[in-house]
Amino acid sequence: MASTKLYCFAQSGNAYKAALMLALTKSDWEPVFVDFFNGETRGDAYRATVNEMGEVPVLVEADEKLSQTGVILPYLAEQTGKFWPADAKARREVMRWIMFDNHKFTSYLATYRFLHAFAKSDPPVVAFLLARVKAAIAIVEKHLGTQPFIAGNEPTIADISMCGYLFYPKEEFGFDIAAENPNIAAWLDRIRALPGWVHPYELMPGHPLK
Amino acid sequence: MASTKLYCFAQSGNAYKAALMLALTKSDWEPVFVDFFNGETRGDAYRATVNEMGEVPVLVEADEKLSQTGVILPYLAEQTGKFWPADAKARREVMRWIMFDNHKFTSYLATYRFLHAFAKSDPPVVAFLLARVKAAIAIVEKHLGTQPFIAGNEPTIADISMCGYLFYPKEEFGFDIAAENPNIAAWLDRIRALPGWVHPYELMPGHPLK
Structure with a gap:
């Protein structure tokens, strides 16, 4: 056990x-x-x-x-x-993205996916959440144009946090996040390649x- | 400066x-x-x-x-x-509530208040968010029945985080959170009394x- x-x-x-x-x-x-x-x-x-x-x-x-x-x-x-980086300042940058993930990225994406894929309810609510999801995705897509991982050159728990919902089938979201966001797609490939x-x-x- | x-x-x-x-x-x-x-x-x-x-x-x-x-x-x-408590385990309990605040409590309450008080839009979205707000409030109200502050007997940054939206006028929310939740009301009085x-x-x- x-x-x-x-x-x-x-x-x-x-x-x-x-x-x-x-x-x-x-x-x-x-x-x-x-x-x-x-x-x-x-x-x-x-x-x-x-x-x-x-x-x-x-x-x-x-x-x-x-x-x-x-x-x-x-x-x-x-x-x-x-x-986890060794330096306290670098750890704050990791935590800043984990907070953003909980506050804006996963929070809207998970709720949107639940309503879209599993609950199938409330079109105006789904549309509202989708707009919030797309705004958060755009911030991450832009950020990942500058470096290979969320907090720099190495993978950290910020990557593990932020990718949490992104390997689920695109049918569960009703749109293809990776196809629409090449930097996110390349980043997910890097995570998928981790041993x-x-x-x-x-x-x-x-x-x-x- | x-x-x-x-x-x-x-x-x-x-x-x-x-x-x-x-x-x-x-x-x-x-x-x-x-x-x-x-x-x-x-x-x-x-x-x-x-x-x-x-x-x-x-x-x-x-x-x-x-x-x-x-x-x-x-x-x-x-x-x-x-x-901030001295002990690492106690700090994790503080951070657990700060995460809950960002993920479920403030996140829904802030967005609900914005739509209700400032944007005045989308009744089904406002109703959806209000249901999520009330579910999160109920968890906090129950929790505060067991101890004076969020993470125990002393105020911590978990209290400072979670009270962030709760001193704004009730008109901005369209309902009286303190009147409906006596444990939260007493806790807010304790925070208001801090020097x-x-x-x-x-x-x-x-x-x-x-």
Whole structure:
């Protein structure tokens, strides 16, 4: 039994951020399937015993129970010494993009994808979110024209955070992010080439076609 | 001339988080007004010279230019030694709530308030965001039933982050968050009682009635 457990499910790009970090650092871990689509994260039991915030992922080790990938990723980076610059100023730049990811990039993209692909509701809401998604994507596309990875020349947890939703099939978004954004496409190829990279639908349990 | 400058404007609760931290720590700082409502943050000049992410706040010191309150607040906490527990595990708990704030609490509340109070558009979008706002508020209201501050018995930068939008007039939200949530109301009273606390419309430039 692995000493590290990750509460997750295949369709969650937020869970994928933590799972991918564990995979890329060759950590000893095992997934705990969370039945999001049947309401597990919205239930009292999950909120009382796993995460009061009602979200995945949650990382559990002997004396740690952490949620929020913006906390889990720096924690794993500290533990492993990987995907994390040594310098405090460089770490602030990494964290600045992780904050942007949580605040503007993943936040709109994940909610948009959920409504578009899984909930199929509210056309004006989907259109509103799509406009926000495209504005955030444009900032990242421009930024990646200047350097190969989000925070410079080497991959960091900022890349692992920001790519969280970008390997899912384009049908789930209704448009092709990589085809429309060549700098993002080239960056995703660089991440895909990292030793130990695995697609989210292979890495986490619960995909309906598995 | 103060050595620390903060790009901000009165109506931005995100800018207020940084401004309030500067006020509570009695730092030497001065505001730089950003004309958000006339499009300054969306313009090429702002994005090229101040912040490629197109947002406030931005904190500028001699050798630092930081955006994202989730980076600015820990930076100021490190500099001043205030509102920041000594222990790494306790800091992760602080950061977990700052991430939740950026990801779910402020993110929906700020966007909802902007559409409700300033843009007056898209009723289905406003209703969608309001449902998300109320779900996030319910998590915080429940959490604050167990302890006086977000991360325990003492105020931290998690409180300063999460209160960012909650001192604005209830008319800007169309409902009374404090009246509906007694634990949040009592917590806001505790923050208001901290030495050096100032209301956002007093602390930052640009309010139309000033």
